[in-house]
Amino acid sequence: PIPPLEIQQEIVKILDAFTELNTELNTELNTELKARKKQYEYYQNMLLDFDDIDSNHKDAKEKLAQKTYPKRLKTLLQTLAPKGVEFRKLGEVCEIIRGKRVTKKEILDKGKYPVVSGGIGFMGYLNEYNREENTITIAQYGTAGFVNWQNQKFWANDVCFSVIPKETLINRYLYYVLTNMQNYLYSISNRSAIPYSISSNNIMQITIPIPPLEIQQEIVKILDQFSILTTDLLAGIPAEIKARKKQYEYYREKLLSFKPLQNKA
Structure with a gap:
């Protein structure tokens, strides 16, 4: 026109x-x-930074008084962990379980349960699962060290670790701690070879803060809402x-x- x-x-x-x-x-x-x-x-x-108030530090109590945590969280810390927060190695408080291999021939385009492998997304689907919902996964190869939260039943492939916490840890709290350490997890993976990889031993050596369960619950509540x-x-x-x-x-x-x-x- x-x-x-x-x-x-x-x-x-x-x-x-x-x-x-x-x-x-x-x-x-x-x-x-x-x-x-x-x-x-x-x-x-900020919510997961307990380095200053490690219970092994003599001045943990004084450092806690200076922290700018939300009011309820700070009150809980001063009441339940007045001498600071305990730190332990992940291998002491969790099981690191490797998945089970499935071949490309077994993978479906459509199925009941996603297959979690070494990538960020799903590898495909199967009609059976080997892990429950609400499980933390860490990629062993590919995007080695990548932390994810699986909110449904799934199949963990053999290049995927599942992190199963013991009674001292709330699953969701641990997930937030590990995602907050994402860059560190990448740094301890082997990135000199292709594909990239991370060993279960390296993961188990990670040191994490373990406040009392009520404090973990409060942190999860805040971060879930946010x-x-x-x-x-x-x-x-x-x-x-x-x-x-x-x-x-x-x-x-x-x-x-x-x-x-x-x-x-």
Whole structure:
């Protein structure tokens, strides 16, 4: 279509303005997305940082008084762990269980239970499982050291470790501790060979804080709530960007749709 120049100019003006607004909004939304991620990481790190109040440190009690924990959490720490928080090796308080191998021929595109292997996503599906829901996994090969939370029954492949805590640990608390140590887990994996790998022995040597169970529960409660809010936001922002893009495409199509002139007989 070739409308008169004045109309072309007006269409360009409208679409340019819309493009500019759309770009600004996308930038703002992506900035908000990054800010929320950083905020979540900050709170997770703050809630799980017990290094200063290790019970082996003589000044743990004084350091605890200086900490900026949420009020209820700080009260619980001062009441239940006044001399500091105990640290122990993961192998002392958990079982690290390797999965069982399945071949590519056995893997299904569709099935009841996902197969967790050395990657971040699922390898495929099977109609049987060897691990219960709410299990922590650590990739042994591939994305070696990657920590994940499996919220459904699944099949753990032979390049996947399951971390099963004993009675002194709440599963979800341990998951948050390990994800907070994600970069450290990557650092203790063997990245000089392909594929990358991490040994169960290296994982078992990791030292983690083990506060009383009531304190673990409080931390899980706070981080679960924050995680839900963050997840909703992370889902909402891309959806908003997508909606704006559709809106722009709609108006562009409307502005550039012209009915052909009919020749009068």
